[in-house]
Amino acid sequence: MFGITRRTLIALSASAAIATSLPAAAADDIVIGGSIPLTGVFAFAGIGIEAGMQDYIKILNEAGGIQGRKVRLAYEDTGYKVDASVAVFNKLTSQDEIHLYYGDSTGFAKTINGELDRLGSIMMAGASFATELNDPKAFPHQFMAGPDYSEMTGILLEYIAKEKPGAKIVLVNSDTEFGRDPIAATKARAGELGLEVVEEIITPPTAVDVSTEVLKLRRARPDYTIFHGYVLAPLPEFMSQAKQLGLETKFMGTFWSMDSSIWAKVGEAADGFMGVMPYRYYYDEAGDAPMLDRIREMRPEYQSTPYMQGFLTAMLFTEAAKRTLEAGKELNGTNLKAALNSIENFDTGGIIGVPISIPGNSIPVGRIYRYDASAQKMQPASDWISVQE
C-alpha cells in the first residue's frame, strides 16, 4: 500500500474540492496588486477604493479584457501602516507577475519608490496626492489619479480669487505629513493671486476639541477657511462653533474630506461646506457621463468619493496597459508610464467632467462643490478648473 489512510484521502479530496472551487486564474491574467487599507484609520477610503477598482475591472473584463487577457486585482489589507503595506507588496509581487500596483499612503509611496526603480517592472498609483510625489524625475514610475494637494488648494484659490478678489484666508492643517503638505505652496499661490493668508492654524493629529482654534479663527475674521489633512473631525465642530459666534467665513476642504455621505451624517451643520473634487459624484446625472450610469446600474446605492478614485485609477492603469500592449511593447514600469503620459484629451466616461491629459504625475483638474444639507448632496459651485501650467 502507499500508506494513504482514509483520513488522508478525505483531506486530499477536500483540498482538491477547495482548489477546484476557486475562480480560475489564467496564467496570462494582467494582475493589479494592491496594498489597501481595509481596517484602521483610513479604512473608509480603502473599502471604497477596492470596490471601485473591482467594478471597473469587471466592466473591462466583460468587454473582453485587454487584448483578450483578463485583468485581476490581487490585494491585501494593510491597516494603513507602512510596514504592513511593504510586506503586502513583497508578498503579492512574489506570488504573481505584477506590473501595476495600488499603494495606500504617501509614506508607502516614498518607501517603496527605490524598490520600484530597482525592479523597473511596475507602475504604481495610490491614495496619496502628496505634492512631493508629483515629480516625474524623483518618482518616475508613479502617478496619482487627480491633482496633487497643492494643485487642489490652487484650484480653491483660483475660485476664491474670482469670487472675492483680495479675500482674507485662514489655513487650518493637521500636524501630519498629509496636513502640512500644501501649506507653503498655498501661501505662495495666494500671494500671486492677491489673496491674504491672515492666520495659519495647526491642529495636533489627535485633536478633538477645537475651542482654542476657533478663538484664533474669530480673531482673524477670514472670508474663507481652508482645511487640509482631515477626513471629517474636527471640521463639523469648527463649523458649528463658528456659526455660534456669528462668523461669516466660508469653509472649504480638499478631496479626502469631500465625501457627501459622510457630510450627510453631520446634518444641518454641514450646509454650505465647500471643497475641491477631481471627480463627479455618484448621483451626478450629467448627460456626458455614461460611466456614472453604468456604476448606478451595477450598484443602486450611493458610492463614495474613494470609490470614484479607485475606479478611475483602475481605468488609467488598464488604459496604460492597453496602449503598451498595442504598441507591441513589454509591460514594465517605464513603458507603462510612457503609455500613461501619452494620454491626451482622454474621455473618462464622465468620471471627470472634462477630457484629461497626463503629461506628468498628476491630473491637475477639479471642480468646486458645495454641500446642500436639504438635498443631502454636493452641488457644483463652479465649472471644471484646470491648473495645468
Add this chain to the structure above:
Amino acid sequence: MSDLLFFTEVTLAGLGSGALLALTALAFVLIYKATRVINLAVGEMLMLGGYLFFAFAAGLGLPAFAAIPLAVAGGGLVGAIVERGLIRPMLGENPISVFMVTIGLGSVLVGLVELVWGTDPRALPAFMGTTPVFIGEAYVSRKIAIAFVVAAVVIAVFLTLFRFWRGGVALRATATDQAAAYSCGINVPGVFSLAWIVGCGTAAGAGVLLGSIGGISPAMGVFGLSALVVVIVGGLDSVAGALVGGLVIGLIEAWAGTYLGGEYKLVTTFGLLLVALMIRPYGLFGTTEIERL
C-alpha cells in the same frame, strides 16, 4: 478684542478640554486603584460608549436622556463581562500579561465596532443645543462648558463616595491590602467587578461627550493615550490627581497651542510628562509605591 479677554477665553477653553481629559483619566484611575491593572483599552471603551449612544439615539431614535444612561450602562456591562471573562482568570499573573490582555481587548473592540458600524466617521445626534455660552464677555463653547460641568460633578461624586460610602471604603481597603480586605469580610472579587463596571461606564460616558464634540470613528480611541498622560502626571491611583492633572494639561495645551502654535501642543504635553516623572515618578498625587511597567 482685548488681549486679556482673548487670554481668558483661551484659558476657559483649556479648562473645558482638560475636564474631558480628567473624566477619561478617571476611568484609568478607578480600575487601577482597585485592581492594580492599567487598562489600556480605556480609549476603546470610550469609543464604544460613543457608538452605543449613536446606536440608541440615531438607530433606535431614543431621546438623549434615555440614550446617555443606556450607553453608560452598556459600557458598564462590557466592563463586567471583560472583568469576569478575561481579567479575573488572570489574577495573580504577571502585571505585564494583564496589561497585554487589555491591549488585545482594545484591538478586538475596534474590530467589533468596524464590523457592526463600519469604518466611516460619523457625527452624533446633537443634544446639547447651540446657543453659545458667555461668562461675562468671554465666549465658551457650549459643549465644552457642559463637558466641564459633567466632569466636575462626576469627579466630585467619586471623591465623596470614596470618602464616605461603604463600597468606596471597601475599594480603598482592597487597593491598600487585598489579603487584609479579605480577612475583614470584604468581597474582593465583587470590588474588582464594581471597579471595572464603574470605570468602563465612566469611559463610555466620556465617549458620549467626546463624540458629541468631535464625532465618532473607530480610531477615536487614541484620545485615551492623551488621558494616560494625565494619569501619569496626576498619579495612577488618585481621583483628585486625575482632576488636577486633566485641568493642568488642558490649560497647558491651550496656551501652547495658542501662543506657540498647534504643533507645540504635544511637544509641550509630553515634555511636561517627562519633567513630572523626573520630579515625582509616582505622579503629583499618587501613592509613592507604584508598579512600573
